[in-house]
Amino acid sequence: xxLHQAKQDIIEVGRRLYQKEFVASNDGxxxxxxxxxxxxxxxxxxxxxxxxxxxxxxxxxxxxxxxGHRRASSEIGMHLFLYHERPDINAVVHAHPPxxxxxxxxxxxxxxxxxPEVIITVGSIPIAGYGTPGGPEISEPIxxxxxxxxxxxxxxxxxxxxxxxxxxxxxxxxxxxxxxxxLFVAKQLGGVNVLNSEQVGKLVQIRERMGxxxxxxxxxxxxxxxxxxxxxxxxxTKSANGNDARSEQDLVAxxxxxxxxxxxx
Numbered sequence: 035x036x037l038h039q040a041k042q043d044i045i046e047v048g049r050r051l052y053q054k055e056f057v058a059s060n061d062g063x064x065x066x067x068x069x070x071x072x073x074x075x076x077x078x079x080x081x082x083x084x085x086x087x088x089x090x091x092x093x094x095x096x097x098x099x100x101x102g103h104r105r106a107s108s109e110i111g112m113h114l115f116l117y118h119e120r121p122d123i124n125a126v127v128h129a130h131p132p133x134x135x136x137x138x139x140x141x142x143x144x145x146x147x148x149x150p151e152v153i154i155t156v157g158s159i160p161i162a163g164y165g166t167p168g169g170p171e172i173s174e175p176i177x178x179x180x181x182x183x184x185x186x187x188x189x190x191x192x193x194x195x196x197x198x199x200x201x202x203x204x205x206x207x208x209x210x211x212x213x214x215x216x217l218f219v220a221k222q223l224g225g226v227n228v229l230n231s232e233q234v235g236k237l238v239q240i241r242e243r244m245g246x247x248x249x250x251x252x253x254x255x256x257x258x259x260x261x262x263x264x265x266x267x268x269x270x271t272k273s274a275n276g277n278d279a280r281s282e283q284d285l286v287a288x289x290x291x292x293x294x295x296x297x298x299x
Contacts, residue, residue, distance in 0.1 A: 035066055035067060035068050035124050035125075035199060036068075037068050037074065040066040040068050040074050040199075040200060041074065041087050041090055042087075043066065043125075043199065043200035043201055044064045044065075044066060044074065044075075044076060044085070044090060044200055045085050045086070045087060045090075046201075047064050047082075047127060047200055047201065047204040048062075048064060048076065048082035048083060048085045049082075049083055049085075050204065051064075051082050051083070051127075051129050051204075051207075052081060052082050052083025052084075053083065054131075054208075054211075055132065056129040056130065056131040056132075056207065056211065057082050057083075057129050057130055058130070059081065060078075060079055060080055060081055060082075061082070061129070061130050061192075062076075062082050062127075062128055062129040062130065062192075063075065063076050063082075063107040063109050063110070063113070063126075063128050064076045064082065064125075064126070064127050064128070064200065064204075065110070065113045065125065065126045066124060066125045066199070066200050067117055067123070067124040067125070068092070071094050071095050072092055072093075072094060072100065073092065073093050073094070073095065073110070073113065073114065073117065074090055074091075074092050075090065075091060075092070075093060075106045075107065075110055075113065076089070076090065076106075076107060077089055077090065077091055077102070077104035077105060077106060077107065078104070078105055078106065078107045078108060080104070088102075088103070089102075089104055090102060090104075091103075091104050091105065091106055093106050093110060093114075095114055095117065095118065096114070097110055097111060097114055108167070108168035108169075109128060109167055109168055109172065111168075111169065111170060111172070111173060112126075112128065112172050112173045112176070112194065113126045113128075115173035115176070115180075116173075116176070116180065116194075116196055119177070119180045119181065120180060120181070120196060122198075122247075123184075123196045123197060123198065123203075124197070124198055124199055124200075125196065125197050125198070125199050125200040125202065125203040126194065126195075126196050126203060127194065127195050127196075127197075127200070127203040127204050127206075127207050128192065128193070128194045129192055129193060129207055130191075130192035130193070131192070131193060131207065131210065131211035131214070132211075133211055133214040133215045133218055134159075134187060134192075134193050134210050134211045134213075134214040135187075135191075135192050135193065136214070136218070137161075137187060137214050137217075137218075138161055138187035138188060138189055138190060138191070138192070138193065139189075139190055141161065141189070142161075143158070143159060143160050143161045143187060144158070144159035144187065144210065144213055144214060144217065145158040145159065145160065145253055145254040146217065146226060146228050146253060146254055147228050147229040147230075147233075147234050147252070147253035147254065147255055147256075148213070148216070148217060148220075148226060148227075148228055148229065148253075149213055149216065150229075150237050151209070152209060152213045152253075153229075153234060153237045153238070153241070153248075153252050153253055154237055154240055154241045154244070154246065154248075155206070155209060155241075155246065156184060156185050156206055156209055156210065156213075156248070157183065157184075157241075157248035157249040157252045157253060158183065158249050158251070158252060158253045158254065159183070159185045159186065159187060159193075159210055159213075160179050160183060160186060160187065161186075161187040161188075161189055162175040162176045162178075162179060162186050162187065162188055162189065163175035163189050164188075164189040164190050164191065165188075165191075167191060172188070172191070175188075175189070176188075176194070182249045182250070183249050184196050184197065184206055184247065184248075185206050185207070185209075185210050187210075193207065193210055195207045195210065228255075228256055229253075229255075230255070230256075231255045234251075234252055234253060234255060237252065238252050
């Protein structure tokens with residue numbers, strides 16, 4: 035990646051993260067691979083909204099300081115882990131977007147099949163387990179997702195996105211927060227219309243034609259099979275095709291019937 039362009043992009047992304055309140059104070063960090071063994075990154079202890087070109091520093095893939103008068107963030111280890119595991123990426127953005135972070139604190143991954151643009155561009159967004167910031171603990175929980183996903187919620191600690199360049203990684207962060215806001219509102223309004231397997235399949239085909247990488251499955255498709263004999267059914271979110279095998283009212287009635295039958299035994 036061109037060094038000058040990478041610097042300009044990191045400054046711009048830092049400004050956007052701060053303006054959109056995806057970070058507060060000195061939170062967050064951004065990096066870009068500028069050579070096979072060189073990473074340009076934001077420094078520790080500075081607000082991402084007011085960074086200057088001279089504030090950025092360069093480290094090698096082991097985290098050794100190469101250049102710049104400031105030192106890299108203590109969380110550079112997570113970035114280096116991602117670069118090592120994903121040689122196809124050239125940028126990492128870590129931030130604390132409020133709504134998406136709220137989902138991570140609540141233990142709710144952003145995996146429902148809801149928005150076509152999210153399924154195509156990002157796919158499913160899992161939650162990586164908690165790890166202490168600033169050390170190797172934060173990277174290990176991501177390992178199970180790193181090969182297949184480009185966006186991760188970090189349990190009780192914000193989110194991380196990766197991409198082919200700095201702007202690409204940032205836009206995935208923007209998409210994640212936008213999705214989280216919409217999903218939160220839908221849940222507050224009482225329900226989420228999720229796409230069915232056929233609809234998701236068509237979106238995956240679009241993604242493949244565009245040459246975009248994505249997880250398989252692209253998102254969590256609701257279980258459309260009937261409840262096993264003897265099992266109490268659960269209320270599932272509605273399929274967007276409107277062809278549910280049983281309506282919500284039917285499910286409520288069935289749950290009530292089975293519960294009463296158990297009480298009367």
